[in-house]
Amino acid sequence: MAQELKTTDRQVISKPDAGERTRSRPVFVPRADIYETQDNVVLLVDMPGVASDGVDITLEKRTLAIRGYAADQQHENYRQVYAEYSAGDYERVLTLSEDIDRDGIEASQKNGVLRLVLPKAAPAKARKIQLKMA
């Protein structure tokens, strides 16, 4: 027997951090799963309606920004009579911890889900700084 599944409504960002937007579409915070294995931190982000070329991931210092731009849904000769979700863009900003190997981050998109694998870096060795004799 299939159990009934409930999901929480998507949150709408009232003020995306990029200031005023030029596209008049709602911006959602995409639902995400984040889990940590021994070697990686894996992020799964639900972005239905976003093709792989509509995904924009930027990493600046420790801030990882994920943006998804959904393609417009056009229905010729159709009018909408009932709506439970609305199409829009997605935006979520996460702060990474220091011990992520930034060059080894892998991203893939399948069936509207973005998968990011962030490899953990080897523990940074403490460096002793020698004082130069004047």
Next chain:
Amino acid sequence: MLLSDLGRVGVDPFLEMRRMQQEVNQRLAGLTASAAQEFPPVNLWVGNDSVALTAELPGIAPDEVELTVRDNTLTLKGECESRAEDEKSVWHRRERPFGSFSRTVQLPFRVDPEQVEARFGNGVLEVELHRPEADRPRKIQIKG
């Protein structure tokens, strides 16, 4: 008089009020966001003698969705991918839906089970259903 006096010494009594108002608004916004919703969320579109349904099913492979049509109902059935990684994984966020789902949507009219088109792309399912030929409204000529 009081306001202008305060303005001169650089104290804005409304600043704290605005800050509190903002904080309360933020908390209330969080409350509405947690309202439960059926899964998957669907949108319904009506055209001439046809109806289209779109549903957001991210992370579900197209062959894992089962569609059944009966009279004027459409049933979506399937299972979200299980996310059992190895035992040692630690969860930080768990917001995506999981488990199996089944949802029956009532359509505005009876549909022909032979004329159903379903497309699936980027996690969005699109089903187009048509009215059977016999049920379509017919124009009746009035004899003079």
